[in-house]
Amino acid sequence: MSADPAPLPLPYTAPELERRLGSDWSRLLWSAYRWMRTARSLDDRMVALQRQGRVGFYGPATGQEAVSIAAGLAVQENDWVFPGLREQLVALVRGHPLTTYVHHLFADGLDPAQGRQMPCHPTAREVRYVSMSSCVGTQISHAVGCAYGFRFRNDDAVSLAFFGDGATSVNDFHAGMNFAGVYHLPVVFCCTNNQWAISLPVEKQSRVKELAEKGGAYGMPGRRVDGSDFVESYLRLSEALDSARRGEGPSLLEFVVYRMSAHSTSDDPSRYQPPDWTQRARQHDPVRRMEHLLGALGLLSQDIVREIDRQIDATLRDAIATAERTAAPAPETLERDVLASLPAASPAGG
Numbered sequence: 358m359s360a361d362p363a364p365l366p367l368p369y370t371a372p373e374l375e376r377r378l379g380s381d382w383s384r385l386l387w388s389a390y391r392w393m394r395t396a397r398s399l400d401d402r403m404v405a406l407q408r409q410g411r412v413g414f415y416g417p418a419t420g421q422e423a424v425s426i427a428a429g430l431a432v433q434e435n436d437w438v439f440p441g442l443r444e445q446l447v448a449l450v451r452g453h454p455l456t457t458y459v460h461h462l463f464a465d466g467l468d469p470a471q472g473r474q475m476p477c478h479p480t481a482r483e484v485r486y487v488s489m490s491s492c493v494g495t496q497i498s499h500a501v502g503c504a505y506g507f508r509f510r511n512d513d514a515v516s517l518a519f520f521g522d523g524a525t526s527v528n529d530f531h532a533g534m535n536f537a538g539v540y541h542l543p544v545v546f547c548c549t550n551n552q553w554a555i556s557l558p559v560e561k562q563s564r565v566k567e568l569a570e571k572g573g574a575y576g577m578p579g580r581r582v583d584g585s586d587f588v589e590s591y592l593r594l595s596e597a598l599d600s601a602r603r604g605e606g607p608s609l610l611e612f613v614v615y616r617m618s619a620h621s622t623s624d625d626p627s628r629y630q631p632p633d634w635t636q637r638a639r640q641h642d643p644v645r646r647m648e649h650l651l652g653a654l655g656l657l658s659q660d661i662v663r664e665i666d667r668q669i670d671a672t673l674r675d676a677i678a679t680a681e682r683t684a685a686p687a688p689e690t691l692e693r694d695v696l697a698s699l700p701a702a703s704p705a706g707g
């Protein structure tokens with residue numbers, strides 16, 4: 358596919374990283390790498406649990422971790438995130454507890470959504486992360502509306518709208534981009550082009566060579582970014598956030614990533630992907646890229662990696678065991694937050 362960047366490009370040097378990321382660059386890289394390993398474990402474990410019938414549904418983000426982690430680390434506390442289908446990591450990186458997320462995946466009584474959302478669609482209001490919409494693209498206009506609100510409240514917050522390559526064909530994308538362009542709103546549109554919309558390859562999604570070109574049609578800059586590269590993703594996101602915050606209007610970032618898993622646990626990509634896709638996608642694996650970088654900088658220690666994995670494994674095991682012991686949401690919660698007063702016939706009314 359034309360979107361292929363060269364695999365494992367020359368890594369950045371330490372002085373370059375210091376210049377671009379500041380003096381705390383090594384801590385930033387380690388934090389990102391730790392989140393990457395957490396995300397991989399989470400994906401592997403949850404897909405296995407779904408196959409065992411213990412979790413209802415799961416949508417892995419394998420191969421797309423660098424962008425979400427970069428966003429979680431680059432945003433300011435008052436920014437709002439409107440995810441697409443695979444940005445749960447942004448909520449976790451911003452501080453949504455992993456244990457709460459696991460409760461959500463099990464749709465138990467401690468799930469903030471009380472089992473009313475699909476698993477893998479967390480809601481994390483405390484970190485300004487809005488539950489994702491299964492209806493492709495609707496979050497784009499929500500993000501734009503929210504940014505319009507910032508203006509009235511004199512708030513210097515920015516809205517981040519995440520969406521996939523497939524979402525660039527829906528009405529909300531065009532309406533949202535146009536509205537944000539016309540009103541010069543503080544929105545960063547983040548298209549995670551994982552090159553597939555379930556079974557539809559991106560070449561059949563759009564005639565433009567790069568989805569980033571679409572920014573021009575709405576009067577905003579559009580830029581293509583190597584989304585398997587954490588440093589690049591972090592820098593481009595930081596620039597776009599700063600520019601929106603300074604009142605310079607919206608921008609579109611197209612993150613080229615490689616979907617390294619099925620669309621979801623309901624999908625079988627062997628029915629439609631070319632046989633060499635997985636192997637090609639692995640060449641762009643963001644975790645491998647980060648290890649390549651840390652290794653070249655002399656920062657990768659197998660002992661530390663083993664210890665990180667041990668901690669992640671223990672945390673995940675604990676969270677899963679706790680969720681499995683937690684009772685399902687009580688029937689009375691079914692109508693909570695739905696009606697101001699309950700009809701007599703409802704389980705909790707009368």
Ligand SMILES: Cc1ncc(C[n+]2csc(CCOP(=O)(O)OP(=O)(O)O)c2C)c(N)n1
Nearest residue numbers: 442491492493521522523524551553554555
């Ligand atoms: C409006 C709408 N149309 C179709 C679907 C079915 N559907 C769910 S995900 C998906 C593909 C989304 O692809 P993309 O936007 O590239 O996101 P990705 O899954 O690759 O992250 C489709 C067609 C839907 N949920 N909503």
Ligand SMILES: [Mg+2]
Nearest residue numbers: 521522553554
């Ligand atoms: Mg896609």
